[in-house]
C-alpha cells in the first residue's frame with residue numbers, strides 16, 4: 001500500500017462508505033466517544049476523519065480538527081459539518097504521516113479505523129505524539145490480530161487481498177505501540193471474536209506524568 005493508492009481507494013469508496021461501513025463501525029465509534037469523554041474546550045484531532053460519521057458525537061464545546069487524505073471522503077464530511085451546523089469542527093486535507101500542525105497542538109488524538117490503512121503507521125504515530133501535548137491522550141479504534149492461532153493464520157492469508165482493498169489485516173497492537181511514547185492505559189475488545197480493539201493511551205513524551213489508575 002502506498003499513500004497515493006490509499007487516497008485513490010477511499011476516493012472511490014466515498015460514494016458508498018456510509019451505507020457499507022456506517023452501521024458496521026458505529027458501535028465502536030460510540031464506545032470511543034464514551035471513553036474519550038472530553039472536557040469542555042478540549043482540542044481534539046481526528047485522524048482519518050473519513051465522511052465525518054463521528055463528528056456530531058463530540059461535545060460542541062470541544063474544538064475538533066479532522067484530517068484525511070481523501071478529497072472524496074472529506075467532501076462528505078464537509079456536508080455533515082454544514083447540515084449539522086458543527087461550527088466547532090475544521091476539516092483539512094492532510095497526510096497523518098506528515099502533519100502541518102505545531103508541536104503540542106492537541107489535548108487528544110482519535111484514530112478510528114485508520115491505523116491499518118496508513119502505509120507507514122509508525123511514522124503517523126510519531127506525528128500523533130508530536131502534535132499531542134505531553135500527558136494528552138490517544139484513542140485508537142481498530143481491528144488488530146487475534147491471539148488465536150487459527151484466526152491469525154487466516155488474517156495473514158487474507159492480508160494481500162485486504163491490502164488491495166485498502167487496509168492491512170495482520171497488524172498487532174504491539175506493532176503499533178512498540179517503542180513509542182504512548183503508553184497503553186486501557187484496552188477494550190468488541191465485536192465478533194473481540195476483533196475490534198479500543199485502545200486508550202497516554203502520551204509520555206518529555207517525561208509527562210503517568211495517569212493515576
Ligand SMILES: C[S@@+](CC[C@H](N)C(=O)[O-])C[C@H]1O[C@@H](n2cnc3c(N)ncnc32)[C@H](O)[C@@H]1O
Pocket residue numbers: 003006007010021025029047048049050051052053054067068069070073094095096097111112113114117118119
Ligand atoms: C476506514 S476509513 C475510517 C473513516 C472514519 N474514521 C470512520 O470511523 O468511519 C479510513 C480513513 O482514513 C483515511 N486515511 C488513510 N490514510 C491516511 C493518511 N495517511 N492520512 C490521513 N487519512 C488517511 C482514508 O482516506 C479514510 O477516509
